[in-house]
Amino acid sequence: MIETRSPEIQKIYALLEQVFDPEIPVLSVIDLGVVRSVELNNSGELTVTITPTYSGCPAMDTIERDIKTILSENGYLTAVKTSIAPAWTTDWMSEKGKKNLEKYGIAPPAERTTDKGFLTGKKKEIRCPRCKSMQTEMISNFGSTACKALYKCGDCKEVFDYFKCI
Amino acid sequence: MTRNEAYFEFLLRLGDNTLILAQRLGEWCGHAHQLESDIALTNVALDQIGQCRLLLSEAGAIEGKGRTEDDLAFFRTEKDFRNNLLLEQPNENFAFTITRQYFFDVFQFHLYSELRNSSDDFLRGFAAKALKEVTYHRKLSTDWMVRLGDGTDVSHNKMQEAVTTLWPFTGELFEKTDADTMLIKEGAISDLDTIHKKWLAEVESLLDEATLTIPETMGYMARGSRQGNHTEYLGSILAEMQYLPRTMPDAKW
Numbered sequence: 001m002i003e004t005r006s007p008e009i010q011k012i013y014a015l016l017e018q019v020f021d022p023e024i025p026v027l028s029v030i031d032l033g034v035v036r037s038v039e040l041n042n043s044g045e046l047t048v049t050i051t052p053t054y055s056g057c058p059a060m061d062t063i064e065r066d067i068k069t070i071l072s073e074n075g076y077l078t079a080v081k082t083s084i085a086p087a088w089t090t091d092w093m094s095e096k097g098k099k100n101l102e103k104y105g106i107a108p109p110a111e112r113t114t115d116k117g118f119l120t121g122k123k124k125e126i127r128c129p130r131c132k133s134m135q136t137e138m139i140s141n142f143g144s145t146a147c148k149a150l151y152k153c154g155d156c157k158e159v160f161d162y163f164k165c166i
Numbered sequence: 167m168t169r170n171e172a173y174f175e176f177l178l179r180l181g182d183n184t185l186i187l188a189q190r191l192g193e194w195c196g197h198a199h200q201l202e203s204d205i206a207l208t209n210v211a212l213d214q215i216g217q218c219r220l221l222l223s224e225a226g227a228i229e230g231k232g233r234t235e236d237d238l239a240f241f242r243t244e245k246d247f248r249n250n251l252l253l254e255q256p257n258e259n260f261a262f263t264i265t266r267q268y269f270f271d272v273f274q275f276h277l278y279s280e281l282r283n284s285s286d287d288f289l290r291g292f293a294a295k296a297l298k299e300v301t302y303h304r305k306l307s308t309d310w311m312v313r314l315g316d317g318t319d320v321s322h323n324k325m326q327e328a329v330t331t332l333w334p335f336t337g338e339l340f341e342k343t344d345a346d347t348m349l350i351k352e353g354a355i356s357d358l359d360t361i362h363k364k365w366l367a368e369v370e371s372l373l374d375e376a377t378l379t380i381p382e383t384m385g386y387m388a389r390g391s392r393q394g395n396h397t398e399y400l401g402s403i404l405a406e407m408q409y410l411p412r413t414m415p416d417a418k419w
Contacts, residue, residue: 055296056216084220085291087298141302142206146213150202166298 012038012046015070022062023145026100029063033092036083046071046078051088054146054166090165102129107136107151107162126162128153138162169352172345173286174229175248176355178238179392181221182249185239186400187270188214189407193257203260206306210267213299217292224288240411244401245394252335254400261314261324265332268307269369273339274300276364280356289354308372315376322377329373330381337387340365 005013016035021027029035029050037049048067052060064080071078090109098108107129126136128151135154141164143150148161191211198204222235252270257263278300281293314321340362342350349355373380390396410417 052216054213054216054299055220056212056214058212084295085287087291087295089298140202140206141306142202142209144205146209146216146299150205164302166302 009038009040012040012071012076015074016048016067019063019066019070022059022066024101024104024106026104027093027097029067031094031097031100033094033097034063034088044077046076047081048078049081049083051083053088055084057146088166090163093163101163102127105129105160106148107160109163109165111165126151128156128158129160130158131156136160167344167348169348170228170230172348173354174225175343175345176349177221177225177228179248179250181218181225181238182247183253183270184214184218184221186247186249186403187253187267188212188218189403190253190255190257190266191263194263199260207263210303210306213296213303217296217299220292220296224292236411240408244396244404247394247396247400247404248391249400250335250338251388251391251397252332252339254397254403255332255335256399258328259324261321262328262332264307264310264314265325265328267303268311268372269332269336270339271300271304271307272365272368273336273361275304276361276368277356280361284355285353311372311378312376315373315378325376326378329378333381334383334386334388338389338391341389341392343392 013030013035016038017028017030019029021029021032024032032053034050034053035048036051037047039047039049041047048071050060050063050067060082064082067080068078091112093109101108107126110124110126125134126138127134128136131153133153133155136151137154139150139152139159141149143161147163147166149164150159151162152159188211191207191214194204194207196204198207218239219235222238226233226235226238252266255262255266275297278293278297281289282297284290284293311325315325316322317325340358342358346355346358350357370380388397
């Protein structure tokens with residue numbers, strides 16, 4: 001995405017980098033890709049548009065509150081809007097976010113959704129976030145939150161979460 | 167019937183389907199045969215609740231009487247619910263739950279796939295989002311249909327019993343009302359006959375793979391939900407689900 005941001009908007013994005021997903025505290029809302037736009041009108045009123053990862057994501061209310069809190073502490077009158085279209089995709093997750101996820105122990109999405117492998121059931125290789133082995137196996141497509149699947153590693157034998165592609 | 171009345175009816179039906187199914191799936195929480203299934207079923211329930219919130223909120227806005235998603239979920243009675251009879255059927259055992267889920271997942275998958283081309287902005291955006299979730303649900307139930315249907319004698323017999331019992335509730339998914347006819351004409355929704363054909367082709371082929379047989383019903387299919395006539399089960403689902411908000415209408419989480 002190429003866009004030019006004014007210094008003030010850049011400052012707001014930097015503040016939003018400090019708002020984390022309450023269920024994955026190493027992923028900021030910017031790295032997760034749920035902040036879709038930041039608009040500042042002439043009266044200094046700010047509108048932040050966010051989009052849910054999954055329709056039923058229970059973290060949205062907390063994320064909205066945290067965004068309002070940090071921006072109001074910095075003097076911005078903020079409205080947070082939620083939009084569902086275009087639909088969120090793991091392709092919007094930043095590279096930094098993916099690295100942080102792996103360090104935290106969650107395997108990041110392994111492919112672009114445009115590959116469509118996830119739809120056709122093509123086997124994909126997921127790297128164990130603990131020992132980096134590629135000898136891993138899916139236990140279940142559904143894990144501890146809506147966005148994760150459950151895997152186990154054939155080498156270190158640990159079970160780990162995988163942030164699945166949508 | 168005005169356009170908004172037709173659209174309200176359609177949204178309510180989609181929303182009520184997701185709400186009642188989620189409530190049924192929630193009953194499995196802590197009771198499934200293995201932890202992975204327990205988590206999977208409640209994950210599916212959460213996705214359905216998420217979709218329900220979007221659908222009922224939009225329905226309330228379209229109706230224009232100031233009703234919120236919660237008003238629609240908690241303060242309507244049985245006669246006003248438009249969910250298909252299939253979704254209110256009891257969980258019974260894992261075979262029944264998976265079969266009910268499978269029939270509905272394939273329906274949702276093809277319905278939402280079609281709605282991505284709707285002339286209506288909300289439906290188009292909603293369908294594109296929800297389809298990603300339903301794709302995973304359909305994979306889960308499809309895998310279990312084959313694994314249990316083409317499994318041991320015990321699992322096969324339980325699955326066949328579920329298919330035989332639930333099959334007569336599938337016809338109603340595709341029943342058209344005046345509202346549907348109006349929305350189809352406008353291009354807001356696809357013809358339910360088209361979706362029925364796709365559904366049938368997929369389900370027949372999968373049941374065959376799972377060594378399960380479609381029962382002979384002599385053309386009989388249960389119906390009634392389009393007019394608000396439900397099976398005996400919906401009342402008790404609503405009694406449990408609506409108890410708290412009706413007892414303490416202003417209770418906040």
